[in-house]
Amino acid sequence: MVSKVFMSGNxxxxxxxxxxxxxxxxxxxxxxxxxxxxxxxxxxxxxxGVFLQSESETAAINMVIGAAATGVRxxxxxxxxxxxxxxEGISFLAGFQLPAVIVNVMRGxxxxxxxAPAQGDYFQATRGGGHGDYRTPVFAPGSLQEVADLTxxxxxxxxxxxxxxxxxxxxxxGQMKEPVEFPEPxxxxxxxxxxxxxxxxxxxxxxxxxxxxxxxxxxxNWELERKYQVITKNETLYEGYMLDDAKIVAVAxxxxxxxAKAAIKRxxxxxxxxxxxxxxxxxxxxxxxxxxxxxxxxDFVVFEMSTGQMVEDVLLSxxxxxxxxxxxxxxxxxxxPVEFSRILYREYQRQVKSEK
Amino acid sequence: MKLLNKxxxxxxxxxxxxxxxxxxxxxxxxxxxxxxxxxxLGKRAVCVNPAGCAVLAYKYFDIDMIExxxxxxxxxxxxxxxxxxxxxxxxxxxxxxxxxxxTAETIHSANRGEQITxxxxxxxxYGMTGGQMAPTTLxxxxxxxxxxxxxxxxxxxxxxxTDMIAQFPGVIYAERTAINGPAGIQRTKKAxxxxxxxxxxxxxxxxxxxxxxxxxxxxxxxEDSFKWINEVMVxxxxxxxxxxxxxxxx
Ligand SMILES: Cc1ncc(C[n+]2csc(CCOP(=O)(O)OP(=O)(O)O)c2C)c(N)n1
Ligand code: SF4
Numbered sequence: 001m002v003s004k005v006f007m008s009g010n011x012x013x014x015x016x017x018x019x020x021x022x023x024x025x026x027x028x029x030x031x032x033x034x035x036x037x038x039x040x041x042x043x044x045x046x047x048x049g050v051f052l053q054s055e056s057e058t059a060a061i062n063m064v065i066g067a068a069a070t071g072v073r074x075x076x077x078x079x080x081x082x083x084x085x086x087x088e089g090i091s092f093l094a095g096f097q098l099p100a101v102i103v104n105v106m107r108g109x110x111x112x113x114x115x116a117p118a119q120g121d122y123f124q125a126t127r128g129g130g131h132g133d134y135r136t137p138v139f140a141p142g143s144l145q146e147v148a149d150l151t152x153x154x155x156x157x158x159x160x161x162x163x164x165x166x167x168x169x170x171x172x173x174g175q176m177k178e179p180v181e182f183p184e185p186x187x188x189x190x191x192x193x194x195x196x197x198x199x200x201x202x203x204x205x206x207x208x209x210x211x212x213x214x215x216x217x218x219x220x221n222w223e224l225e226r227k228y229q230v231i232t233k234n235e236t237l238y239e240g241y242m243l244d245d246a247k248i249v250a251v252a253x254x255x256x257x258x259x260a261k262a263a264i265k266r267x268x269x270x271x272x273x274x275x276x277x278x279x280x281x282x283x284x285x286x287x288x289x290x291x292x293x294x295x296x297x298x299d300f301v302v303f304e305m306s307t308g309q310m311v312e313d314v315l316l317s318x319x320x321x322x323x324x325x326x327x328x329x330x331x332x333x334x335x336x337p338v339e340f341s342r343i344l345y346r347e348y349q350r351q352v353k354s355e356k
Numbered sequence: 357m358k359l360l361n362k363x364x365x366x367x368x369x370x371x372x373x374x375x376x377x378x379x380x381x382x383x384x385x386x387x388x389x390x391x392x393x394x395x396x397l398g399k400r401a402v403c404v405n406p407a408g409c410a411v412l413a414y415k416y417f418d419i420d421m422i423e424x425x426x427x428x429x430x431x432x433x434x435x436x437x438x439x440x441x442x443x444x445x446x447x448x449x450x451x452x453x454x455x456x457x458x459t460a461e462t463i464h465s466a467n468r469g470e471q472i473t474x475x476x477x478x479x480x481x482y483g484m485t486g487g488q489m490a491p492t493t494l495x496x497x498x499x500x501x502x503x504x505x506x507x508x509x510x511x512x513x514x515x516x517x518t519d520m521i522a523q524f525p526g527v528i529y530a531e532r533t534a535i536n537g538p539a540g541i542q543r544t545k546k547a548x549x550x551x552x553x554x555x556x557x558x559x560x561x562x563x564x565x566x567x568x569x570x571x572x573x574x575x576x577x578x579e580d581s582f583k584w585i586n587e588v589m590v591x592x593x594x595x596x597x598x599x600x601x602x603x604x605x606x
Pocket of ligand 2: 375
């Protein structure tokens, strides 16, 4: 039975995780994602799982490490300042090669900032965030349906590659309500051979990230890098919207991509052939699709709720091809479709003029 | 002929120790390995080892182990024990790890009464990083960051974290012992046995603080280190049972 329910993004994160076989959650309250922990507190124990409110984000992510090491599916969630605290543990998860899902429902910053939706943690999310040579796959849902779908994908990717995975949303996605169709609950997840479960009659196992021998450490880092290359090859996700006849392309993710879609619908009525490339994975970034677009499209407009972070990945991907314009609203200001339409209209006019 | 010292099955053979001579870590490791065998816990044991000189403990123990970031041992142990209550979970931590950077994790895991056991090695100094002041450094004690001796005006007082958490209702057993000679070693083994049993019986949190020599950073001979524990350290950190809430089991 597939069930369609009307619920908030934060609750959808919780429900999707439980249906993905998540049986433990450790977290510390921070707005605007408190409802994830609250949902888990109510539903995990009923489903045979473990909920624990930790004393801090640092403790929460280390509890995640412990649970992940035993092979169970585990999730934590937080918002920007809390994610900063979790970075220590995320680096250790990467070093130990442990799977876990970390949800970041972003708010305006830096520092305590505010509790309004923002996209200012892109750098932190996609560049590793913690110390050392590692990458974290980052999924950026654009709707609550995608919250449900991508949460499951996130758990699968985490397990498949034994890596921490981040889902990057924002306060808008967390707080709004939409109808969501959830997949059937997963049952009978395969045993993890590498998990700690007491040595029993067999050989003992240990998980360590300390590798004092430099050649051995180098080998380990290259092994991780090879894994990240496989993830890049196999797991890059994006959506193209009205791209076939587009002459100007917006690049935006998550909440800004929704707003950009509305803006594109508006300007198309006025004859502006705009389209959207929406990265669904922020790392790995959809570099190749963007390069392919650049073979026939000259103008790109990057929309973000930040002072400009993903725009750097767009520039890196295009490697000098095309013309890139950035428009951002940092600090928790949610832009309107009208605002984005104006930018698209203006840039298209410029294109037409320069062609004349 | 009676074999007095059988090699514990959960202690790896043919490994060259990285601990300095006279260091207490090796002795406590041996005690733990013996208890894991005597109490039949090794097969379902998971040890969380710290950042600190014991970060390489997995080289010696032949049981499942996981390393932790400096101070986070009891949070990791909490995660393991909560999802797999059937496992026997203990942490092995130094004073820098447990009573400085990991203070919050230590206090809150104890206050939640997590069903874990903590083996806390107090050598009054940061061993691994080269002998800096620890929260447990004694007043007047010289370390590389208290070159004139620890001065409470600038450096605060020695932190008695085990006495502090012994007050918590969820802390069932807390004892302080010292590796300062054969009798101290025997007492330490008995204390750790009791602490392990508390977890086996599902009673709650247990912790054993072991006063332990760091001859290298104390800049003393092994002999003088033992003397210093006996004559100076035990005056600040008095050995004995700090709490025992086992009730009828005692
Ligand atoms: C976050 C972090 N800060 C600092 C360090 C460096 N460091 C490693 S071990 C250590 C002190 C260890 O002292 P203690 O816990 O008392 O153990 P000992 O080495 O004395 O056995 C420090 C500060 C670290 N590994 N991680
Ligand atoms: S430095 Fe101190 S604690 Fe570390 S191994 Fe040497 S004696 Fe032991």
